[in-house]
Every structure is written in structure tokens, then in C-alpha cells.
């Protein structure tokens with residue numbers, strides 16, 4: 029008999045936080061197997077289709093054999109120009125398509141890779157908690173360490189930079205911020221971004237602003253770009269994604285704009301790891317960014333109606349919720365007597381509704397659950413009806 033090889037994971041894999049949703053996934057599958065009609069508000073993936081104009085452009089471009097070859101890692105010149113025009117139109121900020129724009133295989137790719145360009149072993153990233161898990165994973169994979177910045181409700185879910193110990197700030201190389209925010213749905217104003225710029229200047233940090241939800245906004249609000257504030261381009265970059273804006277999560281297309289030296293560093297990593305985005309997808313992205321944006325407008329109206337249905341339903345249950353100004357999430361404080369896991373269980377067992385326990389996004393997410401508005405309005409109404417049967 030052959031000896032069995034013992035497969036040992038690297039320390040960087042062991043360093044990841046345990047997957048906190050495994051138990052929830054197991055129970056979801058078990059309930060479905062029993063025939064329970066589950067309403068899944070746990071996923072951050074749009075249910076709506078990619079707009080037809082974008083799909084049609086893809087169909088045309090995929091037939092062109094010139095698009096079948098290796099793309100350049102930095103993205104087609106035409107794609108980078110389309111990004112630059114979109115950025116100027118949307119935020120009034122100019123970015124040079126040659127050196128201040130980089131195409132990404134989804135923004136997650138750039139976020140995961142950027143620590144490899146700037147962290148040496150033992151260096152530190154400042155990371156929001158609760159937060160998108162990739163900031164921490166990318167940091168760990170680069171041999172770095174995470175210092176978590178709690179996002180607290182009393183501060184509007186903005187990190188308190190004054191609380192970062194001096195020795196940590198001096199050791200830090202990167203700071204990740206994300207507004208409109210996943211999972212808290214909070215938004216940031218220019219005043220906060222200016223504070224971040226001053227902090228980054230003082231401690232020589234690179235700012236990585238994740239703006240994946242910049243186009244999912246409601247009422248009369250419209251998010252600003254980090255690069256709109258003075259000095260931002262000297263210290264940072266902003267990650268954007270076509271995933272949420274154009275319902276293109278499966279296509280894998282994003283971009284990063286901002287400081288040219290930071291982009292050059294990330295570009296070095298990318299040339300050695302990937303070979304860029306399939307060109308047909310980049311052409312579809314050019315259509316997405318440059319074409320008629322009325323589909324984006326309609327999508328916002330749909331999410332806004334869904335938001336209102338769910339906010340009203342939660343209030344009827346006796347929960348306190350403020351309607352968020354952006355993102356397709358609701359970040360809801362659990363009622364007294366529960367923690368994020370036990371409240372998640374209650375909603376699953378009593379209503380067949382899946383939500384995400386806030387603890388899964390970091391320690392400071394305890395005490396909250398996240399609900400996604402990525403299911404049709406009729407299903408949200410059904411969820412709300414089931415909630416009314418629960419007595420808290």
C-alpha cells in the first residue's frame with residue numbers, strides 16, 4: 029500500500045479567519061431538503077440581468093478574433109479612456125488613461141493583490157471591522173498583519189483615526205476604506221475623506237478606497253469619490269467595479285484609478301500573475317460605462333422600492349432601522365436578548381429567511397445582521413409577512 033501524502037496548508041491559509049457561515053450554510057441546505065421555501069437575503073449578488081445593450085455588445089465582440097488573444101495586463105487603451113471619461117462625467121475628476129487607470133479582473137482581484145506590492149513581512153494594513161473580508165485576506169497573503177478599525181454606529185460607521193495607536197500608524201503601509209459601505213450601508217462625506225488624506229500624509233500610508241457601491245444610491249443622495257478631495261491623488265487609489273452597477277458580477281470587470289506610482293506597483297504584481305481581462309469583456313465594459321445610463325437609473329428605483337418595503341416591514345416587527353442612502357444592504361441592530369448568530373437562527377427557523385450574521389464581517393459586526401435587497405419585491409413582501417408572525 030502506498031503511503032498517503034499528508035497535505036499541509038501554508039501558514040497564510042491557516043492565518044485566515046475560520047469560515048463563519050459554514051454552519052448557516054449547512055442548516056440552509058437541510059431546510060431546503062425538507063421542502064422549506066427559503067428566502068435568501070444573505071447574498072450580495074444582484075438578481076437582475078446585465079442590461080441588454082451590454083450583452084449585445086459582448087455578442088458582437090466575441091465574434092471578432094482580434095479579441096481572442098492575450099490582452100494587455102493594464103487594459104485596452106479604449107477601456108482606460110472610457111473609464112477616464114466616465115470618471116470625469118460622474119465625479120468631475122480627471123484621471124490620465126495612460127498612467128492613472130488600470131483594468132482589473134473584478135475589483136476583488138486588485139484589492140487582493142495590492143498588499144503584495146507594498147507590504148513587507150510584518151508590515152501592517154488598517155482594515156475596517158466589520159468589512160469586506162478580502163482586505164484582511166490580501167494582507168495575510170502578503171505576509172502582513174491587520175489592525176482592525178471598528179466601525180461604530182455612534183460615529184456613523186466611520187473609523188476613528190484618532191484611536192489608532194501611534195506605533196501602529198507608523199508601522200502601517202495601507203489603509204482600506206469603503207464607502208458606500210458593505211456591510212453597514214453607511215456613506216462618507218468629503219470631510220471624512222479629507223481626514224483620511226491628512227492621516228495618510230502624516231504617516232505615509234497608501235489609501236485604498238473601495239467604491240464598489242458608488243452607483244447604488246437613493247433619494248437625493250449621490251456618493252462622492254475619494255479623489256474629489258484635495259491631496260487624495262497624492263496618497264491613494266480608488267477601486268471601482270462594474271459588478272454591482274451593471275449587474276455584471278459574473279463577468280469579472282473592474283478598475284482602479286488614482287496615484288500613478290501606486291498603480292505602477294500593482295501593475296508589476298499583475299504582469300507577473302495574470303494576463304488581464306478578456307478583451308470582449310472590456311469592450312462590453314466600454315459600452316456599459318459610455319452608453320445610455322437609464323438602465324442604472326431604473327435599477328436604483330427598483331432597489332429603493334425594495335429598501336422601503338423591507339424598512340417598513342422591520343419597523344412593524346419593532347426593530348429600529350434607518351433607511352440607508354446607498355448600497356443594497358440593510359444593517360440591522362438585533363433586538364435585546366439576541367446576538368447576531370441567535371437572531372439569524374430565529375429568522376431562519378421561524379420565517380425561513382436567510383440573513384448574514386454581522387459577526388461574520390468582523391468582531392465589531394457583532395450585534396447586527398445584514399439583509400440584502402437582491403431578491404424581487406414580491407419575495408421581500410413575503411419575507412416581511414413571515415416576520416410579523418415572530419414575536420420578539
Ligand SMILES: *Cc1c(COP(=O)(O)O)cnc(C)c1O
Nearest residue numbers: 134135136160210240269271282
Ligand atoms: C462586491 C464587492 C466588491 C467587488 O466586486 P468585484 O465583483 O470583484 O468587482 C468589492 N468590494 C465590496 C465591498 C463588495 O461588496
